[in-house]
Amino acid sequence: MRNPPHRPTTESPGVRIAATLVCFLFLGVFLVLPLVAVFVEAFGKGVSAYFASFQDPDALAAIRLTLTIAIIAVPLNLVFGIAASWAIAKFEFKGKSLLITLIDLPFSVSPVVAGLVFVLLFGAQGLLGPWLIAHRIEVIFALPGIVLATIFVTFPFVARELIPLMQDQGTSDEEAALTLGASGFMAFWTVTLPNVRWALLYGVLLCNARAMGEFGAVAVVSGHIRGETNTMPLHVEILYNEYNFVAAFAVASLLALLALLTLAAKSFLEWRYGDAIAGRAAH
Amino acid sequence: MVPTRERRQTRFRFRRPSAIPGFPLAFGYTLTYLGLIVLIPLATLVMRASTLGFSGLWNVVTDERVLSALRISFGLSFGAAFLNAFFGLVVAWVLVRYDFPGRKLLHAAVDLPFALPTAVAGIALAALYAPNGWLGEPLSHLGIKVAYTPLGIFIALVFVGLPFAVRTVEPLIAEIDREIEEASATLGATRSQTLWRVVLPPLAPAILTGFALAFARAVGEYGSVIFIAGNIPYISEIAPILIVIRLEEFNYAGATGIAVVMLAISFATLLVINLIQTWSRRRFGDA
Numbered sequence: 423m424r425n426p427p428h429r430p431t432t433e434s435p436g437v438r439i440a441a442t443l444v445c446f447l448f449l450g451v452f453l454v455l456p457l458v459a460v461f462v463e464a465f466g467k468g469v470s471a472y473f474a475s476f477q478d479p480d481a482l483a484a485i486r487l488t489l490t491i492a493i494i495a496v497p498l499n500l501v502f503g504i505a506a507s508w509a510i511a512k513f514e515f516k517g518k519s520l521l522i523t524l525i526d527l528p529f530s531v532s533p534v535v536a537g538l539v540f541v542l543l544f545g546a547q548g549l550l551g552p553w554l555i556a557h558r559i560e561v562i563f564a565l566p567g568i569v570l571a572t573i574f575v576t577f578p579f580v581a582r583e584l585i586p587l588m589q590d591q592g593t594s595d596e597e598a599a600l601t602l603g604a605s606g607f608m609a610f611w612t613v614t615l616p617n618v619r620w621a622l623l624y625g626v627l628l629c630n631a632r633a634m635g636e637f638g639a640v641a642v643v644s645g646h647i648r649g650e651t652n653t654m655p656l657h658v659e660i661l662y663n664e665y666n667f668v669a670a671f672a673v674a675s676l677l678a679l680l681a682l683l684t685l686a687a688k689s690f691l692e693w694r695y696g697d698a699i700a701g702r703a704a705h
Numbered sequence: 706m707v708p709t710r711e712r713r714q715t716r717f718r719f720r721r722p723s724a725i726p727g728f729p730l731a732f733g734y735t736l737t738y739l740g741l742i743v744l745i746p747l748a749t750l751v752m753r754a755s756t757l758g759f760s761g762l763w764n765v766v767t768d769e770r771v772l773s774a775l776r777i778s779f780g781l782s783f784g785a786a787f788l789n790a791f792f793g794l795v796v797a798w799v800l801v802r803y804d805f806p807g808r809k810l811l812h813a814a815v816d817l818p819f820a821l822p823t824a825v826a827g828i829a830l831a832a833l834y835a836p837n838g839w840l841g842e843p844l845s846h847l848g849i850k851v852a853y854t855p856l857g858i859f860i861a862l863v864f865v866g867l868p869f870a871v872r873t874v875e876p877l878i879a880e881i882d883r884e885i886e887e888a889s890a891t892l893g894a895t896r897s898q899t900l901w902r903v904v905l906p907p908l909a910p911a912i913l914t915g916f917a918l919a920f921a922r923a924v925g926e927y928g929s930v931i932f933i934a935g936n937i938p939y940i941s942e943i944a945p946i947l948i949v950i951r952l953e954e955f956n957y958a959g960a961t962g963i964a965v966v967m968l969a970i971s972f973a974t975l976l977v978i979n980l981i982q983t984w985s986r987r988r989f990g991d992a
Contacts, residue, residue: 431886433896438803445799445811448792451840452864453817456829459839463832502738509731514721521735523975527743530971532925533823534945535964538952539746542753547957549749573742596725606726628819635822638927642949655824655928662828662932671832674825681820688820689813 460678464671475672483649484657484673490565491653492633495572499629500622503580507618508610511588512596522585528577536574537642540567563645568653571639576629583625587618587699620695624688631684635677747968754965757958765962770938771947775966778944781855782923785862786870790916793870794908800871801878815871818864823928830861831932853935858943861929866919873915877908910985914978921974924967 433441465472475481506525510518528536542548544561554561561567595617599609615622637655644651646660654673661670691699720728754762765771800812818826834841834851844851851857881904889899927945934941944963951959 431883431890431899432802433900441795441799442803442805444792445796446807448796449811449814452860452867453814455833455839456826456864457817457821459829459833460825463829502735505731505738506735508727509735512725513723513728513732515728515732516719521739523979524739524743527747530921530925530975531747532927532945532964532967532971534927534948535750535925535968538948538960538964539750541952542957542961543746543749547955570742574746577742593723593725600724600726609725610727631820635820635825637822637824637827638925638945641927642952655822658824658828659932662831667832670828674822674828677822677825681817681822681825684820685813685816688816689809 457678457682460671460674463667464675466671467668471668472672472675475669478669480649480652481657481669481673484652484654485676487565487568487650487652488634488654491569491572492630494569495576495633496626496630498573499576500580500626502577503584503622503625506581507584507588508614510585511591512593525581525585526578528574531574533575533636533638534642537571537639540570540574540643544570562643563647563651565651567643568640568651571643572633572636575636575639576632579629579632580622580625583621583628583699584618587621588614591617619698620691621699624691624699627684627687627691631681634680750961750964750968753957753961757962761958762962762965765959766966768959770942771944771959771963773939774942774944774947775963777855777858777942778924778967779970781859781943782862782866782920782926785859785866785923786916786920788863789866789870789919790912793867793915793919794874794912797871797875797878801875815868818866818868823865823926824932826864826929827861827932830857830864830929834860834933852933853937853941855941857933857935858930858941861933862923862926865926865929866923869918869922870912870915873918874908874911877911881907907989910981910989913981917974917978917981921971921978924970924974 432438506521509515510522541562543550544554544567545551546555546562548562561570595613596609599613600606604612635655636653637659640653641656641659644653644656646652646656648660652660654677658670658674658677661667661673757765766775796815800808800815831852832838834844834857836842836845836850836852838852841852849856851860885903886899889903890896894902925945927943927949930943931946934943934946936942936946944967948960948963948967951957951963
């Protein structure tokens with residue numbers, strides 16, 4: 423058979439090849455090329471120039487600050503995610519869908535607006551500004567403000583992974599545990615948590631990637647004080663604006679590496695534990 | 706509010722009784738945390754805007770520079786979301802239906818804009834499309850300038866919106882019942898008729914949702930845009946950076962006014978997404 427007729431439930435070979443090429447070209451230009459550019463620019467002046475970028479104490483301070491923020495923000499949102507999904511998935515109450523909408527709210531707020539609301543609340547001209555100044559508490563242009571803005575933008579990540587999954591799983595496992603004499607906490611710890619552990623990890627990964635990479639919200643509240651309130655993304659901006667491209671892309675390459683690791687771990691979880699994190703809503 | 710109603714009318718119950726403990730703690734914690742982190746701060750913004758009064762807000766928003774920034778933000782976001790909706794559909798279709806080497810890698814790569822910090826994407830795009838960049842140089846020979854023009858903003862907005870467009874249609878394509886396509890082919894439809902008349906209509910709500918999500922994300926985007934945009938007032942200045950500029954001028958009223966308009970439009974988009982989903986559930990069953 424020289425020319426087999428193609429199956430009627432798929433497109434002709436020509437269309438398939440064309441569509442696949444469009445897919446490759448579109449994703450190649452818009453996704454792969456920028457990623458490659460980060461590493462090429464970072465190593466543009468050689469390996470030693472790349473590593474010299476991390477000798478800068480300001481760069482090290484930025485890395486430390488970014489890690490500190492993630493260490494505070496991610497666990498807080500993790501605890502919230504567990505509490506919210508427990509309340510929403512295991513109980514029936516009025517106004518539940520409104521609550522879910524409100525939890526998703528930070529995703530539809532511009533990062534800049536997220537930063538702005540905290541300036542309006544805690545800034546020198548803000549609602550609580552005079553009180554904070556009188557008590558010498560620094561929030562804006564200091565760590566607390568940056569952490570708050572980060573918590574705001576990463577707020578829904580863990581909750582939205584857990585809620586649909588726990589709703590799917592229902593309450594019968596927990597009820598069985600309680601019948602067998604387990605305490606509420608034991609039922610949660612030995613039944614619920616193991617059931618959702620991969621989805622939990624999945625949510626934490628995404629939450630952490632965003633917490634370490636957040637730019638807009640943090641830019642508004644940080645004040646860009648070098649070595650003090652500059653996170654890694656903000657440090658990238660400063661170096662870039664000073665035309666110090668190698669250093670800017672070197673710090674950026676660490677963040678890109680974090681993104682790649684996150685994607686790899688995410689793909690692995692989806693491939694290995696796809697069913698255990700299913701029930702997941704599309705992003 | 707709710708407990709008193711519960712006490713008064715015995716038939717109304719805020720919560721259905723359950724054997725599972727921990728509701729007061731989990732629910733209370735959820736509301737407190739949500740209130741402190743999200744609701745009270747957002748309410749502050751609305752309160753601050755209301756002190757401007759209607760005429761004050763009107764003055765902020767009808768400022769020529771603000772209007773042009775809002776036009777640029779919403780116009781380009783709409784265009785980028787439109788492009789994403791189209792290419793997102795093609796990409797999702799190819800990733801689900803066709804088998805080729807590198808498919809799994811491409812599938813994972815779609816989520817890159819979710820994971821890559823926006824500032825990193827921003828400087829990478831700026832370097833690529835700069836007049837001496839890998840793509841900027843060949844394009845400039847064609848007479849196309851990308852960096853520091855609205856086209857540059859457009860490209861950054863396509864980047865950030867792409868995963869939304871792909872990921873919302875992908876699961877639906879995977880769930881399509883092949884028998885429907887077979888039936889359509891058996892009844893004499895050509896492949897393109899089947900795609901257009903049978904496959905596409907049930908995907909429409911998901912495509913629209915993906916469009917709306919990509920649009921909402923693009924409107925608020927800051928980090929990946931500012932480096933490639935050049936931020937020239939009236940030409941390539943988006944609304945979020947104008948908020949930042951107003952803040953740096955200590956013009957809190959100006960910043961608040963723009964923010965409230967953007968917030969109102971995000972909520973409207975959210976509402977539209979919900980309406981699409983309700984409509985599609987009624988029209989096509991579970992979506």
